Amino acid sequence: MESICHKAEIMAIHDAMDVLNGKWKISIISSICYYNKRRFSDILNDLKGISNKMLSKELKELEMNKLITRTVMNTQPVTVEYNLTQYGKSLQVIIDDLARWGAEHRKVITGKG
Amino acid sequence: MESICHKAEIMAIHDAMDVLNGKWKISIISSICYYNKRRFSDILNDLKGISNKMLSKELKELEMNKLITRTVMNTQPVTVEYNLTQYGKSLQVIIDDLARWGAEHRKVITGKG
Numbered sequence: 001m002e003s004i005c006h007k008a009e010i011m012a013i014h015d016a017m018d019v020l021n022g023k024w025k026i027s028i029i030s031s032i033c034y035y036n037k038r039r040f041s042d043i044l045n046d047l048k049g050i051s052n053k054m055l056s057k058e059l060k061e062l063e064m065n066k067l068i069t070r071t072v073m074n075t076q077p078v079t080v081e082y083n084l085t086q087y088g089k090s091l092q093v094i095i096d097d098l099a100r101w102g103a104e105h106r107k108v109i110t111g112k113g
Numbered sequence: 114m115e116s117i118c119h120k121a122e123i124m125a126i127h128d129a130m131d132v133l134n135g136k137w138k139i140s141i142i143s144s145i146c147y148y149n150k151r152r153f154s155d156i157l158n159d160l161k162g163i164s165n166k167m168l169s170k171e172l173k174e175l176e177m178n179k180l181i182t183r184t185v186m187n188t189q190p191v192t193v194e195y196n197l198t199q200y201g202k203s204l205q206v207i208i209d210d211l212a213r214w215g216a217e218h219r220k221v222i223t224g225k226g
Contacts, residue, residue: 013143015216048124094207098126099129101207102130105125
């Protein structure tokens with residue numbers, strides 16, 4: 001088994017984590033993913049403990065990496081809506097797997113596993 | 114669609130990311146995962162840019178979260194070997210998905226996608 005070199009896969013994972021790193025990015029993507037579209041205030045409400053400033057920064061980075069789009073809605077007051085791009089939706093499988101794993105993890109650490 | 118509440122899934126994902134957060138954890142797990150067992154120096158070599166200090170810290174946290182085990186080998190000089198626990202192996206699906214996504218991502222950003 002040792003002779004096969006897995007450098008390419010490990011590098012690919014590192015590339016993925018470069019885009020998804022940080023405590024909040026995957027949680028933000030999951031919030032938008034589950035509801036199809038999400039306003040700033042909705043995401044803030046979904047993610048206990050995140051600050052306005054952090055959410056703004058993470059959303060900007062996700063937008064720069066073409067995973068989400070930002071739309072200013074012509075409402076009173078103005079609202080800003082976030083959607084996953086087609087590319088962002090390719091993360092759905094990973095989001096679902098993480099949700100399953102996280103739910104199991106909670107059972108293990110609370111001794112209900 | 115909006116009426117369904119997804120707070121539980123979003124919280125589960127946040128729980129997962131609490132354990133897997135940081136730039137290196139998932140990459141470290143993937144290195145051990147692909148080779149079944151891995152020495153400290155191997156992992157250092159697999160992950161371009163990680164420092165000794167950072168790798169030690171991340172391995173300790175992964176061990177505390179029961180995702181890996183640490184075995185001191187009776188060799189000259191002494192070597193330390195890391196394995197995934199049964200629990201750690203439950204991350205295999207997420208590792209494979211991230212590798213696939215990361216490989217596609219590289220094609221997209223290098224324009225070969």
